[in-house]
Every structure is written in structure tokens, then in C-alpha cells.
Amino acid sequence: MLTIRAFDTEAGDRFADGEIPGFVHLYIGEEAVGVGTCAALEDDDYIASTHRGHGHCIAKGLDPKYMMAELYGRAEGYCNGKGGSMHIADVDAGMLGANGIVGAGPPMATGAALSIDYQDRDQVAVGFLGDGAVAQGQVHEAINLAATWDLPAIFVVENNHYGEGTPVEKQHNVDNLSDTAQAHDIPGLTVDGMDITAVAEAVGEARARARAGDGPTLVEAETYRYRGHYEGDEEPYRDDDEIERWQDRDAIDSFKRRLIDRGELTAEEFDDLEREVEAEIEAAVEFAQNADPPAPHEAYDDMFAETPPEIERFATAARTTTDGGERIEESRSSSEPRSDGGRSGGERR
């Protein structure tokens, strides 16, 4: 949770500085949901994330260094610097991707769960979605399929109480979003998303149920985002009092107090952890700042398994017509080690 908060705080600051392009959606305030969920999973379980995906990435074990490089649009990033904040994916971590489309995670999770079922593997697939996504048709199609076929899937609804700028009660007719589980005749429960252990317990039970062949569960975690829908959001839809009320129940603070009360952590140890995390994030920013952007012709990489002739023609043209073949060739050769080292493989584990 500390890593996520430090990462996203830094990402927000660097976005404000103009160093990070595009849009960023920060997870600050919601850390207990992603971390609690992933804590209840095995390493080889799958997740499919949302547009607010940094927290899920870190909770699933992705390296902040290559994440930050991706936010900066650098070739060393998880998506070669071509995706940015909203598209980070990592097959090694079982992370099917953040996603710019609201509600896109659950169908992928259902499919991943079907592959698990089909191949008799001992895993589950989690689809994260926000409260706003509960209004999307594809979400209900996905839950219905997973329910009908008893798939080992878990749907985690992060109810941060706003779909973009519109309050949840203006978007849904149900009192609790977990009530929608009834339509699919699967268990649905609402837990305190500011309490990491409550989330972990609920997802742990859902995982056990999924592995027992009893099908999917819908877990709604009530949480709150401290920042706007996106960085730069003027947030005319809520007031500071409301934000402060949620911050009083901050997931990191309360978990820290609980650990200290139980004698499992000292205040000094917590401070050390915080310093360690800040140093890691600082190093990640430095790495990202110094990394190279992708070369123009790399726009054409990874379009198909076998590059069709017309794409090859475009790529060749990009190599020869953009600014200097020399720089591009250099960048190509320096990028080669990336393919088997760098962001995949043993270094980060």
C-alpha cells in the first residue's frame, strides 16, 4: 500500500510538471482494495484491471521502475512506451492489463477463468471494475457467463462512490452494487474497502469457492479516491469535507495503527519502510527520466505474429524517412537486451 501511494503521489507530481503525458488516473485512497485482493491470490492467479490500474499492477508484483518508464512513454516500459498509464500489462505477473475502456476487465477475466477450467489448472481470475462500470452491458454479460459455467472467477467492484464525476446513487438503482449478484444467482457481498483484512478475507473466501468449483463471487469494496477522476479534474461534484471524512479512515493509517497495537510493527520500522519505498520510487523516476523513447519504426512492432508486407513497407519507410537512420539503428541495438532481460525475467523478482 505504501508503494502504491508513493508511486501515485509521484506520478501525480510529475504529471503536474508536464513530464508525464496523456492522462493519469490515480489510485490514492483505494490501496486496500487492490492489495487486499492480491494478498488473497496465489502468484500465478490472473487479474484484469481498470483505467485506474497502477495499484493493481504494484499489488500483483509489477516493478515500479518499468511502470514509471511506461508512464513516461519510454521504450523500457512495460508496453515499450506505446501504452502509458492506462495500458500496463505483464504476462509474467498474470496481469492482463489496465484498460482505458470502462468495464473491459470482467469479460477478459471470464475468458481467463474459462482457460483455467478447460486446462484443469489450480488458479482463479479476478476482474476488477469500478462502480461506474456496473452500468456497462459487457460487465453483466461476463458475470452471467462465468456464473452459468461455474467458472473460477472473482469480480471485485471498487466502489469509490463516483463514476467519473457523477455520484454512484445517480447511476444505479440498487442500494448496494453487490445486489446485482442476485440477478446472476451468485454470492455478492459488500465489504469495507478501507480495511485491507476485510478485503483479503472476502476475496480469500471467494477464491476458495471458485477453486471448489462453486463458481464466481462478486465482492463490492466500498472505498474512496482522494484525487480527481483524472489529474487536472476540477472536481466540482464534491467538497473537501467529504474527502476529509474518508481520509480519517485512511487504509494505510488504520492498518499501521493496528499492527503497532498488536506489536507486529514499531513506528520506527514503519518510518524505515516509508523511506525505503520513497527511495525505490525516486529511483524509478530517475530511471524513467533517463530512458529513451521508442524509435519511430517501433510503432509498427507487435502488430501481428508475422509482419505482413504492407506493415513492413510502412516500417521501412519510417526507418528511412524519420530523423536520421543512425539514431534509430543505435536505439535498435541498445534495445535488444530488453527482449529477454529488463522488465521480464528474474531481475525484478
Added chain:
Amino acid sequence: MAAESENLTLVQAVRDGLHSEMERDDDVVVMGEDVGKNGGVFRATEGLYDEFGAERVVDTPLAESGIVGTAVGMAAYGLRPVPEMQFLGFIYPAFDQIVSHAARLRTRSRGRYTCPMVIRAPYGGGIRAPEHHSESSEAMFVHQPGLKVVVPSTPYDTKGLLASAIRSPDPVVFLEPKLIYRAFREEVPDEPYEVPLGEAAVRREGSDISVFTWGAMTRPTLEAAENLAGEVDVEVVDLRTLSPLDEETIVESFKKTGRAAVVHEAPKTGGLGAEIAATIQEEALLYQEAPVERITGFDTPFPLYALEDYYLPEPARIEDGIRDTMEF
């Protein structure tokens, strides 16, 4: 007495156009994600909620398919809905509603039902965000019989084309180039007025080559034309309506110059450039002195910012393309 006008940006002209049409016709209903109380993510609907109320400026859940599907039903029974898709890249869940229903309701009911609606969507690159937030999929909609597709490139045209679109008896996909939402200002009359659909505008007269473009690409194309002045006399045609295409203006311009280039942000393959080239072949083959050059985005998803400058046609690349065509 001189007509009153205001110096507006393109996005302010969208807002002004919506305001005018809502004032003159109670059946015009704006709907979409955060368009009401919050005034829209790009502020295109700012203040409309306060003036016209929640019944006519409807905040919807995040459900593009539901939004457009609902608009089809509203349009069938007398309303003129103007649904907003927050970004064009978010429209795909609603594609079925647009293609299978909005575009076909008239012909399916042998003209007894109609579907007068305007689907507004900010679109195009230049804001340093990848994929859904930047892509240009206008050709997908142009390919659908039963839809009109409109792209303004100036504030004045924006208000007038939006008025024509809202008053149109058939569905219109109205694409707003967000790169130039706030790029410049222009005098826009306070009074409602129409800029007719289906009519291109010659933005710069020239005799050597016709360059066809629209939306945000109009400015870099004009810049390229100015840069080439003295060397090549470039005519720049802003198509404004992509469906139906103004074939008359395209062909007339081409017959004068005998050479053509098309500039668009969208990927090359299957893009509208191909349709324009085919139109020229069909209507003016004997005037043709060179192949039609296509200066376009790449056949890839829209990349993040480091590659955006390569992806989007800019004056230097447009000039190169024009020179290639001249040297053929």
C-alpha cells in the same frame, strides 16, 4: 444594425450551437456521461444544465450502448437527442446501436420511423494520450449507409454545422477535433444559423495540386501550402462533411489541378483517402497527372506521445507528400 457576434473557440462554438438549438427547439435533449452538472469533460456542455435543467441535459451512467440505444427510441418518438460520447474511442460499445439501429430505422420501417439524432464525439490525436483517447475512426461510420458524418474545422462552421446536424431528419455522427478545441478563436454570430451538410469549403485556392483534408488536419495542411508558396500553388479543400461527400467540389478542384493528395490522421488502409482517390478515378481519370498521394497516420493503434509526432501528419510530411506528387 450589425449582427451581434462573439469571439469563440471551437469548443465554445459547440456549446453555443447546442444552446441555440435547445432554445429554438424544446425537443432537443443533450445526454451523456458528466454532461450535466459537471458541464462535460471538455466543458462542451457547460452551463446548459443550469439553464435547461436535468430533464433536457441528462447525466447518464457510464454505458455508451445504453445511451445511444435510448437515444434511438427517443428519436423514433419525436425527440432530437444529442448524445455525447466522451471520446470517439469509447463509442464501440454503442457501435451496434448506431449501425444496426440508428442508421437503419428509416429504411427498416420504410420511412415511417426516423432517427433524427446527433452523436457528438471529441476525436483525434494531439493530446499526448494513446489509443481510445486519440484515434480517428471516421471511416467506419462513413462506411455505414444511413449515417451522415460531419467534422468541423473552425468555430464558425462548428456552430452552423451542428445546427444543420441537429435539424437533420437523419442520424449524424458529429466529430469534434479536440486538438483544435481551443487552438484559436473566430467571430461566431449569436443568432442561430446553418452551414449546410454535404458542402466542402475551398480554404485556399491554387492551381498545381488539390489537397483534401478535414478537421484538425486543415491547419497543418494550410501551413504546408503557405510554406510551399512560390514553389507549388496548392489548393486546400476542407471537406467538412465526410458523408455524404461533396463529390462536385472534389472533382471540380481536381479537374483544375490534375494532381491530388489527401491528408488524414486515421490509418492509411481503408481510410477515407482511398474513397477520395476512387472518386477521382471514376470522375476525372483523363485529367489525372499523378497518383493520389495519401498522407496519413500509421496502420497501428494510436501510440503514446513519443511517437505521436511521427504518427500525425505535420507540415513537413505534408510538404514532402505534395512534392512527391508534383515530381511524379
